[in-house]
Amino acid sequence: MKETPLIPAGVKRCSTWQFSLWMTAATAVLAWGVYAMILIWWKGLNQTNMNDAYGFALWIWADLAIIAIGGGAFFSGFLTYIIGKKELKNIINFAVIIGFICYSCALLILAIDIGQPLRGWFIFWHANVHSMLTEVAFCLSCYFAVLTIEFIPLILENPKLNKKPFLHHLSHNMHGIMAIFAATGVFLSFFHQGSLGGVAGVLYGRPFAFREHIFIWPWTFFLFTWSAAACGPCFTILVTWITEKITRKKLVKQSVIQLFAKISGWMIITYIIAKTIDTVYWAFVTAPGMGFTLMDFYASPTYNIGILFAEIVLCGFIPGLILITKRGRENSFLLMTAVILAVIGVCLNRWVMVLQVMAVPVFSFNDWYTYWPSWQEVATTVLPVAYGIIVISLAHRYLPVFPQEKELNPID
Amino acid sequence: MFPFCFEWAWDMSHVVFMGALWYALSIIGAGLTFAIVKSVFDSAGGGHDDQDPGHH
């Protein structure tokens, strides 16, 4: 089958065999993940190294982390459609695709993570509205629907598909009302990012996770939403940069990146200040009230105080400060350092909120709990990466993802 | 999830939570239906109704 009619006009793509080779590699990794996934569904969660003390582990971290870094989608939608930052239209397609990948994987991981996948729909049908997880599941799936709706018109813009009048019109009409969808998506995202924060915050039996008074609501909710909004764009920038390196093409104008980075920088700074306030109150008021000193929570060789430093200073204030200064942003090395640090920071935060919560002993006579994922867990966590690479490669090859590509890479 | 479900209770938290959910779902549903129906008419009408594409 000839590929040419599938490729958008006016852009250059690598040769079919090059592309096939690339896709084969990614598919191999994907297959490994899928094998592990099937193994887990068939044999049950005994395929993991989770245990009764570590009921939440690698997957839940991966879930929280990819939802956070997929936050670029809702936040760029918010900026573009609600605030009216029109420049961001040049990156929003890509942000949506990344969001779509992240959220579809988040749902997939949830489906692997539960002990009874065939009963998974109970979370909707028999919903307990007081549970943070219910809120997460509802908003996650609704928002995933929104992302799909946002992704569909882009798919329909594939030259081959767009020839069908119905699909052409559909794409067009969906574009026409996209602002409404985007607004709904922003609304849903605010909700579920927040409730993900609540997932740990409401665990009042877990002194490490628990927050009091306003620090539980709206603070933990707010922190999660804010950090996703702050660091999601960084991930979008990072993936754009990687895509540019791999395709050896400039895909988005630097001015767009700069704007996105600047907004992100201010978000990070404000977020990390709020996070610091939260940490100080927690360390000096909440924890002692339950009989813990701050250092009790960092008394393990793995979970030492360095973790807190890394999360707040190294991956918080530093990238924030780089991104809000013009010189920092314009230096491409500093820009990418900041972007990477911010992404690590938000992932580290999710790690701490899941795995350290489980590791900290609550009884004075218990030891720290340790856990090391099984290969099946690692494989299913790597699966989204391979899946993401495949989706991005396909999208970039066959869809007009980057509106500025043609202008930036004119074909002679 | 639905008022006829066993766990359903008409209290504040249900109204807020489910209200938000159904609100979001109906917007998505309505928007999607609108887009599809309009596209059906657009494509059935063929060249007659050029209004929308013309606006690009």
Place this chain on the structure above:
Amino acid sequence: MSSTDPNQTVSTEAAPETAPTPVDHEPETNDSPPSKSSGWAVFLFFMIGFVGSILSGWILFPELLYSKKDQPIDFNHAVHLDMVSDECNSCHYFRDDGSFAGMPDLSSCVDCHEEAQTDDPEEIKFVDEYVTPGIEVPWLNHSKQPDCVFFSHSAHVIGADMSCESCHGDIGTSEHTRVFEENRLTGYSRDIWGHSISRLGKPEAGEPLPMKMNDCAKCHKEETGHKGACFQCHK
């Protein structure tokens, strides 16, 4: 999203120019007559699928879902009810610890059926195949709840003073056993779901009530004003 991008509109509109060959079959070419009629054909196929699946979903599906089994013995409740002194309780009795004995075992039957009393072939079969060798009859229980359910007959029959008929219908006056329909997937009796596959409408007079959790909860809510705790009926 890309509505501001002029290239996009150009590319679609330019499509016939760059790829003129497949015109004759394209339904999207606006004025070719076959495409109009094929539009109706598409609709026709859609309707075939639509109506076909509705019919099979409503008629074929319930037939396939349930397997049908006969009771080991065609039992005549009506005859027995006339002869016993304490109505249903004569055979379906409470034990001293308040638990409900359910289906009677052979020892309840043996007193009268040591030997066949009539020439009813079912009775003779009962005596020959079960009473004489001392094998319990594997009755198929229409009302059997799954293992996770604790149902207290004493709470309902003694505590709430309910009659057997209020849930089990008029089985007590039946002259023949009904066919036992078993859900092939779950192993449940169809009676639990209710005879109506849609669960719409009310069961006819004398029919046993459906016994899904929602049915229990509905009645509990009506009678007690609250739905009760999970552990009330689960174990």
Place this chain on the structure above:
Amino acid sequence: MKIDRRSFLTYGTALVLGGAAGSMLTPAPWKLTDDVAIWTQNWPWTPVPEDGEITYKQSVCTLCPGGCGINVRLVNGRPIKIEGSKDHPANKGSLCPMGISGLQYLYGPSRVTSPLKREGKRGEGKWKKVSWEEALTAVAKKLAELRENGRPQSVACITGSDRGTIPNLIGRFLTAYGSPNYIRSANAQDAIEQAIYLAQGKQGTPGFDIEKADFILSFGSGLLDGWGSPGRMFNLYGNQKPAKKIIQIEPRLSDTAAKATQWIGINPGTEGALALGIAHVIIKESLYDRNFVENYAFGFDDWTDDNGKAHDGFAKMAKKFAPEKVSRITGIPKAEIVSLARAFARASKPIALNGRGHGSVPGSIDESLAVQSLNALVGNINKPGGISAMPDSNYAKWPEVNIDEIASKGMQQPRIDGAGSEQFPNTRFLLNRLPEIINSAQGESPIQALMVTDANPLYTLPDTAATKKAFDRIPFIVSFSPYMDETASHADYILPNHSYLERLQDVPTSTGISLQVTGLAKPVVKPLYDTKHVGDSFIHMAKALGGFIENAFPWDDYEAFLKETLNDQWRKFKRKGVIEIEHNLPEPLAYTFNTVSGKFEFYPTARNSATQKENSALPSYTPVPIEGDVQRFKLVLIPYDSIRLASGYMANAPFMTKTVDDTVLKNQIGLLEINPATAKELSLKEGDTAILTTPKGKATVKIHLYEGIMPGIIAMPRGLGHTAYSEYLADKGTNFNELIGPIEDPTSGLDMAWGIRAKLTRA
């Protein structure tokens, strides 16, 4: 309407879409979604227990010698749970974890479900199912053959208990057959009962009236770790704890020590010295019961025998054990010894006990005598709150056995284990000596056929390697075990007994209880498998052997035998399930003793003094020797008993193993307890893997740091390291008996080893 590929695709899509849309309006997808979820709730491989009428049956637990009453809950006649019986006078409703897990033995994977004949090599695990007729005939034939060759004494039988009708029936069989080699497995009762016999002249089970005592001085007895009748001990502890002082003396903080009023760590094997040290203080401070010592005791003061020879009395001997000296030996501070002695003597009803752990190792006679003397010093003999010898409830009155010439010749042969010989005149059974005797025999093994019931010597005897070697030399081994235990798996024939819940049996209650209670274990369920009551097996074999042997068994089966035994009590027994004989001797009679002096003998004249230090029969102190070179093996390894681990012939049920802490067993490796200070010297950390070496064997262990053990001492539990049974038990940890050998007490021949020298090296 042309159908080409493209339109086919379009129409197909339309059809599918229409179908999908239509199906949404039918119940099918929704019902299927629901049904699939319900299917996960009723997976066919998740069992659904059958419901039915709940009933209860009373019986007696025979999993250990404790003899607790049990109440079995049945659903439709199917036993589903065991609870303690509140009606039984011994345990009054309390039951240990083993008793509660009893149904796992009944239904468990280690049951032998039919008679088996060995097919492959010994212990290889290849068996052939045979009929009862075939199996019993084969065993009877072998026994007949040995008799014909004039060697009936080469047949031996090892049992778990010598009380009740089943052991008596087996003993009767052996007598009629012509073998004196009826051997009961050893336990602490052996030494204590011998000490009581020596001092009081009464043969009987030791009874300790802990119920009425208010001060309990325990020399390492695991009172709450499974000692005596566990149900009784727990019940007592729970109900009377505030009223009692318990002093626990042992090197390790056991569960008993943890619950005691005071725990005193002591160098292992020096308990006898402490007892004498306490006696020293009591005598020196004149705290002893003058009435008893002066009027009812002999050998307290120095005395002269009929030949005019002067002997030292107990008081003089105790003088040698001044607190300073005892402190050096035992490692207990001097002041503590003195205050302990005063507290003991001043208590209103003090009692001193010994028999370490579960009480499965006899221990030294000297130590038992010394502890016994403490009880005598406070006049605590044969009275409420004291100790006494409980005569067996003697209900077994059967016609005399007439024996033929072969049997008579066989019976005149000395016992193979040396019990009752000139060297060990007061000892009845010496199973611990058997392996060594067989291994050192020239030519053929002196035992040609061995029958084992209610015992598992291949696991429970010290020095497993030597035991196994000895068993390999025995040409014919028959096991009556209902379970595939170590001994059964090395047998030639297994004639499986009913499990304890399927058989009828009288159960005299255990050592230590001061009530004469006999329980009746009634079958709570019909035998599940093709098994036979061991009594019936012996009666059957007797009949097959014919002649005088057959004549000795005029009963059809065991039930008839038991019925005749119990005679007029049978009906009451059957109805009540328990016969209780109050042991309440009138006060004046209490101080009559059957000794030579007619008094309680501080100086046990019946003891063979030839083997003793200074030819004196007085309870002296010689340290219990600990095998091994001090230079090579710097540590001392001791075992400990836990109520969660069965260390006797019955092994753990899966439920018990499930309760075992991960500081005792981790994965398949046992943990060794070591004081952190000692571990530091050896640079070992918690969880390290190490090689434990003793003069007898080697084992891989993991390190568990425990402050509750004396520095220099290391401890591991007994009851692990099985090689047979099922995957729920086998290959977990190390069998302590593989690491220790027996040490013979010079006067009794009984095993008194409770520790061995050892070293630890990092793996």
Place this chain on the structure above:
Amino acid sequence: MKEKNNHKHAKRYGMVIDLDKCTGCGSCMVGCYSENNVPFKTDETNKLDSINWIQVYKITNGKPFPNTEVCYLPMPCMQCDGVGKHGHSPCVSVCPAVATDYDYETGIVSQIYTRCFGCRYCMAACPYHARKFNWWDPVWPADMEKYLSPNVSPRMRGVVEKCSFCFHRYQLARDKAYYEKREELKENEYQTACAEACPTGAITFGDLNNKSHAVYKLKNSPNAFRLLERLKTNPKVYYLSNKRWVRRAGDNYLAHEEPAKIKQKVNQHH
């Protein structure tokens, strides 16, 4: 959870465990296994994947020989009443599918295995590790399926289970009461299997609201304490110990804090 309490004579079933009497024998665990059809595996030494509805912990005072002391601490589900009003126990509020619920009539936190879909959020929420996950399909070897009790349904793989205070015994006792036309249960009619199995009688079970029940008096002893009270989980399992270090080990305290005073402060809030 907002549901009003419709029961005039609502019970608050609870437990008082006398740690001074507990010898760590494990009978409660075994009694619980056999009462509640708890499965077992060939290797149960990984205590983090071993299903125990009541687990006996061994704690020490940390002092070196010979001043070492050991205390055994049996830990069932605490059946928390939770912060503020009853029913907001740490686990109940987080369960997304109402598989675990607070019973206002008895105060018992239920767990419905057929509803649970195995998200394990409740396990993350429970500081007592009372909740256990069925990582494997349960297997009863040989004929052991025959000893399973019909009163407790065996669990399938992939769901959470925990101590139910032997709720089925309450159901059976209620059955009998209905049959005998009685409204109230007697104290001894409803007892948990562990309380019955405890051979030293260390576990007392009853209605904490009922002044005639033994637990009512015991829980008010000056030696009584609850585990992790400062987290405001409001458990219905009380412990007794005359040892100060044991009472202190039941919760977390800063170096200068005095348990008795903190306890007073915490309880004022309830």
